[in-house]
Amino acid sequence: MATSRPPEVVLRSPGPELIALPWDLPLAEWDETEVPLRDVEVGPSRHLVRFVEADGALWALKDLPERIARREYDVLRRLEDGCLPAVRAAGLVNQPGHDTAILVTRFLDGSWQYRRLFMRLPPNRPRHRARLFDAMVSLLVDLHRHGVFWGDCSLNNTLFARDGQILQAYLVDAETSEIHPGGLSDGQREHDLSILVENVAAGMIDLATALERPPEIVPQLIDEATALPERYRQLWDALHAAPEFPFDDRYRVEAAIRELNDLGFAVDEVALQPVGDGRSRLQIAVGDRNYHSAQLRRLTGVEVGEGQARILLGDLNAHREWMRRRTGQDVSERAAARSWVDHCLEPGMRAAHRALGGVGSEVQAYCDLLEVRWLLSERAGADAGNEAALAALGGRAPTDSAAKMAVADAETDQLPRISDG
Missing domain, CATH: 1.10.510 (Transferase(Phosphotransferase); domain 1)
Known part of the structure; x- marks a missing residue:
């Protein structure tokens, strides 16, 4: 039988609107005329899931038995501590008066x-x-x-x-x-x-x-x-291969590291263990999948996803090569990075984001711009330039079918590039 016992509320993002939600009521009884509930499509679920907008953010709320809710909250916290790709636990509300609990997670933007x-x-x-x-x-x-x-x-x-x-x-x-x-x-x-x-x-x-x-x-x-x-x-x-080869074939170490880096993984440690007959076993301690993002952060201070970083580093390297040709001199990584951020990345992000009507993130918009420019350049056999790519990205210019699909994806911010299918 329900009692009048007050709820136990733990919130990691204690904004005033989130705190003011009716945590004393079962989630099923929240009234959309009084609470800023939002309709978000979700798949089948064993438990009631509702979404609420508060403090400028969207939150997912799931009604669960208290034991299960505490367990899931703890797991999500540990996944966050390990920097693993999972939704972030934002709170746990135990409702002993209703024999249930509400798990709060931050909605994953985009x-x-x-x-x-x-x-x-x-x-x-x-x-x-x-x-x-x-x-x-x-x-x-x-x-x-x-x-x-x-x-x-x-x-x-x-x-x-x-x-x-x-x-x-x-x-x-x-x-x-x-x-x-x-x-x-x-x-x-x-x-x-x-x-x-x-x-x-x-x-x-x-x-x-x-x-x-x-x-x-x-x-x-x-x-x-x-x-x-x-x-x-x-x-x-x-990630877990331990190949054996003659000690003199140490060039294979570089190849193994490059393969892992291409997959996006950083390498923490490399060890060559002798196994007899002049052969060694290669063991590589693999870190998180942040090789390119860490490299970009080191050069520019910019924080992006691993996939975005791979694209942006390509653009940065192209800009560095352009500076070399223009000056006839070698250009340091740091100098090229500063110039690229000032003259390519920052203005490019703003322009691409405007072309897409403010959809998605500025970084992703610039990545889309780079691909549309590449598609148009492939079609023309020469660099199409940013202006033509911006016009295509914003739907103000005709494009070939491949570029159209890329533009459509960028406008809706739904999919990765599908132009090669």
Whole structure:
């Protein structure tokens, strides 16, 4: 029987509007005429989820049994401490008078639920779906490397956000997650993978049916889901390989490091252990996936995602080469970085963001501008320049079909580039 016991409220972002919400009432009884609730599309959930706007931000609120809510709150806090891609826990409200609790998380700005992405993906272009699956596999590998057993990895429990020309996946639901400081066993990892395959296949088929996609796409979706473990193992093996080779073949160390850097991973330590017969075993301690973002931050102080950093570093290197040709002298990394920020990045971000009508982030807008410029330049056989790219980005100039798709993506801020499909 409900009592009048007041709620226990813990908020990590205690703005006045968030504090003033009716935490003494069950979430189902919140009145939209009195509370700034927002309609946000979500997938199927075992528990009631509602969204509220307060203190200039959007918050997700989930009604849970108190024990489960505390457990999920603790897991999300530990994922945040480990800088893992997951939604951020913002509060926990225990409502003993109603025998329930409310978990508060910060809504991930610029993110998309897979249903909205899938609706824009043409059924005859599996490469589009492959990018979504690559993001999920990368997320699962990141979690497993840090000893996190997800337990319910599915499309419903994942959000996607653009990071340059790739998708970044984020864990949303951690109700069944477990953190093992000593790492996961192979059996635990394989169990998580089997859950992923089953959930992804079911989710994609259900949505394809709801969207009345052609029946012949179903076997293709099943094949794509069953291929996920192989994608996972390729990435896992690249991160944990310990090749053996003659000690004199140390050039292979550089190749291994470069492969990991190309995947976005920083390298913390390299060790060559003798194994006999003049051979050594290479072991590489791999850090977080922030190689390019750390490099850009070191040169410019700019904080961006790993995918965005890869694109921006390419633009920075091109600017440095332009400065060399213009002056006939070598240009230091620092000098080129300062010039690039002042003359390319900052004005380019503002202009691209204006061209897109203020949609999305300025950094992502500039990444979109760079790709549209590249597409137009490829078409013309010469550098098209920023003005033509800005006109195409803002829909003020005709473009070829490839550039049109890139522009459409940038305008809606929904997908990574799909122009190569």
